[in-house]
Amino acid sequence: xxxxxxxxxxxxxxxxxxxxxxxxxxxxxxxxxxxxxxxxxxxxxxxxxxxxxxxxxxxxxxxxxxxxxxxxxxxxxxxxxxxxxxxxxxxxxxxxxxxxxxxxxx
Amino acid sequence: xxxxxxxxxxxxxxxxxxxxxxxxxxxxxxxxxxxxxxxxxxxxxxxxxxxxxxxxxxxxxxxxxxxxxxxxxxxxxxxxxxxxxxxxxxxxxxxxxxxxxxxxxxxxxxxxxxxxxxxxxxxxxxxxxxxxxxxxxxxxxxxxxxxxxxxxxxxxxxxxxxxxxxxxxxxxxxxxx
Numbered sequence: 001x002x003x004x005x006x007x008x009x010x011x012x013x014x015x016x017x018x019x020x021x022x023x024x025x026x027x028x029x030x031x032x033x034x035x036x037x038x039x040x041x042x043x044x045x046x047x048x049x050x051x052x053x054x055x056x057x058x059x060x061x062x063x064x065x066x067x068x069x070x071x072x073x074x075x076x077x078x079x080x081x082x083x084x085x086x087x088x089x090x091x092x093x094x095x096x097x098x099x100x101x102x103x104x105x106x
Numbered sequence: 107x108x109x110x111x112x113x114x115x116x117x118x119x120x121x122x123x124x125x126x127x128x129x130x131x132x133x134x135x136x137x138x139x140x141x142x143x144x145x146x147x148x149x150x151x152x153x154x155x156x157x158x159x160x161x162x163x164x165x166x167x168x169x170x171x172x173x174x175x176x177x178x179x180x181x182x183x184x185x186x187x188x189x190x191x192x193x194x195x196x197x198x199x200x201x202x203x204x205x206x207x208x209x210x211x212x213x214x215x216x217x218x219x220x221x222x223x224x225x226x227x228x229x230x231x232x233x234x235x236x237x238x239x240x241x242x243x244x245x246x247x248x249x250x251x252x253x254x255x256x257x258x259x260x261x262x263x264x265x266x267x268x269x270x271x272x273x274x275x276x277x278x279x280x281x282x283x
Contacts, residue, residue, distance in 0.1 A: 088245055
């Protein structure tokens with residue numbers, strides 16, 4: 001079973017869609033996962049979880065889109081770059097899928 | 107909730123732009139419509155919509171519509187929202203509208219803006235005619251069903267009311283000091 005952590009900050013409205021997307025990818029890939037949902041509410045929690053923005057998805061403890069070393073841990077919304085180069089508040093399905101497949105040994 | 111209600115007069119401001127000039131609301135007195143957009147560099151929602159701002163300005167400039175983008179975020183907590191970074195973003199994205207820095211956050215506070223992006227459309231008399239989001243799909247421009255801002259611009263230019271005068275702004279919260 002793959003361990004997944006879904007971290008979010010309430011003020012960023014994309015977290016519900018992002019969680020739906022994660023669940024859809026898990027279903028599409030047929031990957032059995034234990035999904036832990038973490039609401040990040042304080043700067044201290046952001047530091048503790050190395051949270052660079054909402055939503056963040058960790059697969060086996062690893063960020064699906066590893067941030068730059070200079071990235072700040074903060075209660076903020078997270079920008080993802082899609083494969084077409086556009087910016088989105090949602091993690092692209094391919095990014096989620098790649099990480100899950102790697103963790104599942106595929 | 108914005109401090110301005112539909113039908114209220116615009117609140118004046120005078121702010122520095124990334125072009126090195128100051129921009130006041132009065133400076134655009136000749137425009138049919140002024141669109142004030144609270145936005146910023148770092149927010150993914152603002153970034154997802156910024157190409158659409160450029161397109162809207164291009165599409166409506168000849169009709170007398172002027173967009174004014176304002177960033178009010180605390181640049182200490184969010185260095186990407188600092189004035190120099192704003193200059194870089196405006197150049198990178200070829201912003202065809204002024205991008206203004208509300209360092210004191212007084213303008214955002216006066217307007218009661220809460221999100222980035224958050225849009226305020228003022229008519230010829232600078233009366234608020236639309237307030238809220240840009241459209242109904244930040245993720246896929248091609249999948250937009252209701253282009254609220256464009257609908258409001260078309261209606262106000264035709265002397266009518268915006269079909270949906272108020273919507274909830276969707277985006278990051280403004281980062282207050």
